[in-house]
Amino acid sequence: MAILHTVNKSPFERNALESCLRFATEGASVLLFEDGVYAALKGTRVEPQVVSALSRLRFYVLGPDLRARGFSEERIIPGIKVVDYAGFVDLAVECDKVQAWL
Template sequence: MSTLHTINKSPFDRASLQSCLRLAADGNAILLFEDGVYGAMKGSTVAELVEKALSNKTIYVLGPDMKARGVDESKLIDGIKVVDYKGFVELTVENDKVNAWV
């Protein structure tokens, strides 16, 4: 089984990202979208946690939500992949289920 986790909250608002990283299995995929995209940015106090997670999980960020918020790709933590809605759909197909951290 593989899981796609979706996170739509800024890690500075709620701990959805932190909880997801605690409870996601190795090899799982995580998509940051809506306000979740802020968790993908370099230099924040959660960046270290995200970098550590990248060693055994794949992390994606939704491009349209990044763009809307003025978050440039150059600001992303190395290793995070940008997808569009087509890519979002593909991720849900590639994984067996989706766990939304709402």
């Protein structure tokens, strides 16, 4: 039943993450990639929303996109798992559908 939600927009430019968090239900997974990775960083304005959502949703961030933007795992909010491309594929396979918050 679980949905994999993907967010590839910066939370400071678009409401993709905000909407995703509003509609995603308990047990769903959220993968942050491309400009979406900024939502995974500690100390941002959206950190409280992400931390609060971590109690009901599983969060993942795509490592290559994170490193491309100059950030390493130490800067990530605890509880968010870093995955590589193969991990992204595994997630998409495990979940029975994908909702892309474009």
